[in-house]
Amino acid sequence: MTTDAPVISCKNVWKIFGDDPEGYLAKMPAGQSYDDIRADGYIAGVKDVSIEVGRGEMLVIMGLSGSGKSTLVRCFSRLHDITGGTIEVEGQDIMALAEKDLIDLRRNKMGMVFQSFGLLPHRTVLDNVAFPLEMRGQDKHARRARALEVIKLVGLEGREDYFPRELSGGQQQRVGIARSLAIEPDIWFLDEPFSALDPLIRREMQDEFLRLQEMLGKTIVFITHDFDEALRLADRIAIMKDGAVEQCDTPDQIVMHPATEYVRKFTEDIDKSRVVHASVLVKPDAQGEGDPVSSTATIHDLAPTLVADLREFIPVTDGTAVIGALSRQEALEVLVGAD
Amino acid sequence: MNKFTTALATGVLAFAPMAAFAADSSDPIVIPIHNWSSQIVMSNVVGQIFEEMGNNVEYVTTDSQAVYESVRLGDVTLEMEVWEGAFGASFRAAMEKGGIVDVGDHNAVTREDWWYPMWTKDACPGLPSWEALNDCAEIFATAETGSKGRYLDGPVDWLKHGKERVEALDMNFEVINAGSAAALWAEIGAAEADKRPVVVFNWTPNFAEAVWPGEFVEFPEWVDGCDKDPAVGPNPNALYDCGNPADGYLKKAAWEGMEEKWPAAYAVLEKISFTNPQIAEMARLVDVDELEPDEAAAEWLEANQDVWKAWLN
Amino acid sequence: MAVISTNQPGIKPQQYTSTQIATGVFCVALIFTLLQFTGLLPSWLHRLPESWIPPFAVWLDAAFNFIRTDLGLEKLTRWFAEGPLQFMLDTSANLLYGKKRWPGFEQIPWSAIAAAAAVLGYYLGGWRLAALAGGTFVWTALIGQWTIAMETMSVLVVAAPMAFVIGLGLGIAAWKYPWVDRAIKPILSVLQTLPFFTYLLPAVIFFKVGPTAGAVATIIYAIPPMILMTTLGLKKVSSEVVEAGKMSGCSRFQMLRHVYVPAARTEILVGVNQVIMLCLAMVVLTAFIGMPGLGAKLLAMMGSFKLGRSFEIGVTIVLLAVTLDRLSKAWVVKLPEHFEKGTPWWQRHKYLLAGVGAFVFFTILGQFVEWFAEIGRRQNFSQGKEIDTAIKTFLAFDLVQATTEKIRYVLNVWVLNPFRDFLLSIPTAGFILFVVAGALALGGRRSGIYAAVFFGLVALSGWWDRSVITLYSVISAVILATLIGLPIGILAARSEKWSQRVLLICDTAQTFPSFIYLIPAIMLFGITATSVVMSILIFAMVPLVRYTVEGLRGVPEEMNEAADMSGATRMQKLWNVQLPLALPTMAVGFNQAIMFAFFMVIIAAFIGTQDLGQELQKTLAGTDLGKNFVLGICVSLMALTFDMAIMTWADRKKRLLGL
The missing domain is CATH 3.40.190.100 (Glycine betaine-binding periplasmic protein; domain 2)
Known part of the structure; x- marks a missing residue:
């Protein structure tokens, strides 16, 4: 997935809220905990985070409310100025950008979807979607054509002249999504886009979102507090707590090898067999016999084979060649949820 | 001397009214209006006479004491009712500062x-x-x-x-x-x-x-200085120990520059003089008949053509 | 931490609570007063000697003169007054009542304005609003007040937009730059408590007597709420909408123009509503400095004691106020709706077309049928004389006369005069300390200090006795208003239906220009202190009733249900649940009642008082800016003291109750 240089790369990023965050950070001794900082009257929104997002990758940032995930994503787009560390977007230090360049970056490279939609109540669907295009000065015909195109893409055709309050929640978020896509951004930020929706609609929107992503293949930073959602969508998941990233890895690895107790608790109630892929359990040096199974299949997909088949090792193929074999015993343990 | 030339001028003007009235500035003559009806109607009457002569007229509502300062500065052009008892002091004070002229008395006493x-x-x-x-x-x-x-x-x-x-x-x-x-x-x-x-x-x-x-009520008769010198009047140690003058004047006043800017109107203003019954009649049209002041003025002018037409010639 | 230390009183024995200090101060004040009554108090503690009073008025005059002439401000303001402002006023005057100025049209026919207003009313709020808007203008024309009403409107249509623009600009600046906010805040609170007479004199001096000064005073008077509403609205814009704007690549100006201001639409329009209402109220009051129009006419009619005509003008003013209020409020809640695809152009703009069509039709009709353009002399339907007779007959009924006579006698002789004499008998030092004690007890230390400074300044101003008389009118009226208003509010709050009705009445009454309240008071009680107190009372009762109803209706339903399930009787529920919870809101109403009373007491000078208002009214006749300001500030300082103490108390109570 990560083919070339990372699109977003942040190193030791701090975001502290308080009266004089810069001064405080400069004088702060190393190893201060979240609570230590809090006792000094400051809030560590983002605490020493280093993370990279590759081109075309979908990074999901997961955490409970107040864990700093929204703050972090706002640092990426410089909606918040960071207190310490560096953030580079496509090799550019965004803290060094002049206001004009920052505006240019947002007008051409970034799109963002908000939890409560953030729609402008006085504009129609069409005008909301065309808003970023209007801001960058595109002429009326071009922006209307483009807006109609994305409105069609999110399935809101025929509602162009509605005002936001005339739409349902799911429809409003489709407008939000369409607006964020109007400028054809390279980087797409989604801040809990489906949290405000009913569970049924949420599921539908997730499917819709996956369909879109399949078509568009953007670099995505997706925020959620819902671990299931994260597992469902993510290439990689970063789990945050008290402003810091506890673990950042693929869903399989997080489920199989939680780095901390906090992460493990999240994985407890998860049906691991639906998350873990055959590729994770592959032992390259093991030899299996008989028909191979696909490395991209989840253990849950393989359940019938695993239960019926009596082979000790089952060969795994990535589609072109056999890359090793998985232990049936291990796979069955994942399936039944034993640790 | 001044009076004489003006009188002469009016006399001459009477024979060539068109030429004379053209000499008046086209700027509006600003007439102040206060909060009692006779003054309002009288001001409207005079205003309508001026309009008849071809002048522009405008009315502003002002305070009846502060108006003398405004006349002095030329913010308003004239004042139709200067009551001796009520406004004598303000009028005299403005006269001392300069800029305001006495345009003579009405026939009426106050x-x-x-x-x-x-x-x-x-x-x-x-x-x-x-x-x-x-x-x-x-x-x-x-x-x-x-x-x-x-x-x-x-x-x-x-x-x-x-x-x-x-x-x-x-x-x-x-x-x-x-x-x-x-x-x-x-x-x-x-x-x-x-x-x-x-x-x-x-x-x-x-x-x-x-x-x-x-x-x-009949108080001890007014003596000049009753309001300034304690010795005057029945009580030797106090001011204001007399009644007010029983026949106070009712004057017209104007801005100094009026004569030059609107000579014809000024000449008419000098001649204007209302009597007690005429003033009471004006007040009655508004206070009893409930007409609007401009209507009352128009009605009064219609009914009293002989009175005011005489002032024009 | 603070909680712990109060639990250990031994640590800091020298710390007293505000209540303890308040009690101490109260006792000292009481001792002063008792000493005064026994004649033992040194006279300088009773009333400040004349020689101690700094010549504030002279200083202020010097400062004004410096700004006015030496700095050349007068040149600038006079230029503005005689140039652009005069031009705008002349233009609107030409259009509305045919004043002979640019662009030199005839006046717009009354029927055209009425028709356009009706269409606008229909667009904003359906048939009812159409009838109200159209009916108001028809009434105004038929009753023969078209010209004077248009004189008023011609200033309003200039002043309101200017107040809106300036208020919006300042509101945005205050929201954007904290230092502007800090600078504006205290000025705003003083402006909002400053008696309107204090706006008038500087306006006259700097902007020439007449409509220009009136317009300026009106604009200044209407700006503060616009600033407050703008700032409030901008602060309330949801952070996500802001971020969405930023992520759409808005520049700063684009953010303001396309995101902040439209998103704060509701608050800004509420501000517009308030601007219009305040402008109307003030335009009427500027009659005192020579603004022609409804106010001047009302003043003149009351001046010659023509109650019938005064009543008719009062009705016109009220109708105009209610119309403007309802129209602008309907605009606040009017949200855009989409049209189905393929709706033709004329359908999308049908109201605009209808409005323009009606306007053009009646304008042309007016050219041919004079009656539709202007209602001429003796053609109107004014019933002034008949109403006059009716009112006089009503007042001459023995029952009415006996009742008003009785009320007047009891209030004057048994209540008001003794109360006034009592207040005047308290030594200045004692009086200040009483106020400080009250402020301490209510609002804590800060309020106490402010009270001491503010009332100290009032004492130093040299207008102490008149200030006390002002305060006496305010206090008596507010107490009476509370005695009458609270029961009304409590009774009304018992049923939803009555709450709605009473709130509607309060809403409507609040739109009346304050001047109107003088009419019934004078009619019933003549020229007495009773009349003064009554007019203040009616005016001050409105917020009191309103907030009582709102406070009681605002008690959460679960609390009422919990009380019911605990077996509380109606009275028990009222005393133990509803009133305690509603108290902070009611305190806000009480506070507003006091502010309204301070406002009205100044206007009541028209009836005849011995207080600051009368002195203020006197200054209007001259050029005594210094004195005018000292008097105005005295009123403002007293009002602010109350405002601060009560609002601090209400806020704290609210926090404690977790509301």
Whole structure:
């Protein structure tokens, strides 16, 4: 997935809220905990985070409310100025950008979807979607054509002249999504886009979102507090707590090898067999016999084979060649949820 | 000298009215309006006369004391009613500063003083003498004033010195200031219902005499200096120990520059002179017939063509 | 931490609570007063000697003169007054009542304005609003007040937009730059408590007597709420909408123009509503400095005691106020709706077309049928005389006369005069300490200090007695208003239906220009202290009733249900649940009642008072700016003291109750 240089790369990023965050950070001794900082009257929104997002990758940032995930994503787009560390977007230090360049970056490279939609109540669907295009000065015909195109893409055709309050929640978020896509951004930020929706609609929107992503293949930073959602969508998941990233890895690895107790608790109630892929359990040096199974299949997909088949090792193929074999015993343990 | 040339000028102008009136500036003549009806109608009457002559006229509502400062500065052009008792002081002060000129008296005389409606005389037959009034002080007493009589003076800003007079003449009265002319009429109106005796501040000419017949109280006669020199008047140690002048003047005043800017209008202004009945009639058209001031003025002009046409020639 | 230390009183024995200090101060004040009554108090503690009073008025005059002439401000303001402002006023005057100025048209026919207003009313709020808007203008024309009403409107249509623009600009600046906010805040609170007479004189001096000064005073008077509403609205814009704007690549100006201001639409329009209402109220009051129009006419009619005509003008003013209020409020809640695809152009703009069509039709009709353009001399339907007679007959009924006489007697002799004399008998030092004690007890230390400073300044101003008389009118009226208003509010709050009705009445009454309240008071009670107190009372009762109803209706339903399930009787529920919870809101109403009373007491000078208002009214006749300001500030300082103490108390109570 990560083919070339990372699109977003942040190193030791701090975001502290308080009266004089810069001064405080400069004088702060190393190893201060979240609570230590809090006792000094400051809030560590983002605490020493280093993370990279590759081109075309979908990074999901997961955490409970107040864990700093929204703050972090706002640092990426410089909606918040960071207190310490560096953030580079496509090799550019965004803290060094002049206001004009920052505006240019947002007008051409970034799109963002908000939890409560953030729609402008006085504009129609069409005008909301065309808003970023209007801001960058595109002429009326071009922006209307483009807006109609994305409105069609999110399935809101025929509602162009509605005002936001005339739409349902799911429809409003489709407008939000369409607006964020109007400028054809390279980087797409989604801040809990489906949290405000009913569970049924949420599921539908997730499917819709996956369909879109399949078509568009953007670099995505997706925020959620819902671990299931994260597992469902993510290439990689970063789990945050008290402003810091506890673990950042693929869903399989997080489920199989939680780095901390906090992460493990999240994985407890998860049906691991639906998350873990055959590729994770592959032992390259093991030899299996008989028909191979696909490395991209989840253990849950393989359940019938695993239960019926009596082979000790089952060969795994990535589609072109056999890359090793998985232990049936291990796979069955994942399936039944034993640790 | 000045008067003579103007008179001469008007005399000449009378023979060539068109040419003469063209000499007036086309800027509007600004006429001030105050808060009593005779002045409003009279100002409208004069304004309509000026308009008849081809001038532009505009009316502004102003305070009746502050207006002399405005006339002096040329913000307003003239003032039709300068009452000796009420505005003499402000007028003289403005004259001293310069910029305002005296354009002569109306035929009318003015008087303003303590006044009572006729029915009061039934309860206090000695009236109109002020000593008699003082002897019946108790019939003017109200709950608020206790045993003292109640005298409703004009609003404080009219500077009527009622309190000073009560002290100077050692009268058994308490002076209450009304907040406005309305308060005075309200008091008389309320008293009328059960013919309660009242004594209030009043003046002539105004509409009230047509509605409520009454008389002024006769105080010690006005002597010049009564308001400046304690020695003058019956009480050697006090100011304001006389009544107000019984035949005060009613003047016209104008901005110094008017004569030059609107010579024709100024000439007419000099000739204008209203009598007491004429002024009362103007007030009546508004106060009793309830016409709008401009309508009242138009009506008055229609009915009195012989009076004002004479001033034009 | 703070909680712990109060639990250990031994640590800091020298710390007293505000209540303890308040009690101490109260006792000292009481001792002063008792000493004064026994004649033992040194006279300088009773009333400040004349020689101690700094010549504030002279200083202020010097400062004004410096700004006015030396700095050349007068040149600038006079230029503005005689140039652009005069031009705008002349233009609107030409259009509305045909003043002979640019662009030199005839006046717009009354029927055209009425028709356009009706269409606008229909667009904003359906048939009812159409009838109200159209009916108001028809009434105004038929009753023969078209010209004077248009004189008023011609200033309003200039002043309101200017106040809106300036208020919006300042509001945005205050929201954007904290230092502007800090600078504006105290000025705003003083402006909002400053008696309107204090706006008038500087306006006259700097902007020439007449409509220009009136317009300026009106604009200044209407700006503060616009600033407050703008700032409030901008602060309330949801952070996500802001971020969405930023992520759409808005520049700063684009953010303001396309995101902040439209998103704060509701608050800004509420501000517009308030601007219009305040402008109307003020335009009427500027009659005192020579603004022609409804106010001047009302003043003149009341001046010649023509109650019938005063009443008719009052009705016109009220109708105009209610119309403007309802129209602008309907605009606040009017949200855009989409049209189905393919709706033709004329359909999309049908109201605009109808409005323009009606306007053009009646304008042309007016050219041919004079009656539709202008209602001429003796053609109107004014019933002034008949109403006059009716009112006088009503007042002459023995029952009415006996009742008003009785009320007047009891209030004057038994209540008001003794109360006034009592207040005047308290020594200045004692009086200040009483106020400080009250402020301490209510609002804590800060309020106490402010009270001491503010009332100290009032004492130093040299207008102490008149200030006390002002305060006496305010206090008596507010107490009476509370005695009458609270029961009304409590009764009304018992049923939803009555709450709605009473709130509607309050809403409507609040739109009346304050001047109107003088009419019934004078009619019933003549020229007495009772009349003054009554007019203040009616005016001040409105917020009191309103907030009582709102406070009681605002008690959460669960609390009422919990009380019911605990077996509380109606009275128990009222005393133990509803009133305690509603108290902070009611305190806000009480506070507003006091502010309204301070406003009204100044206007009541028209009836005749011995207080600051009368002195203020007197200054209007001259050029005594210094004195005018000293008097105005005295009123403002007293009002602010109350405002601060009560609002602090209400806020704290609210926090404690977790509301």
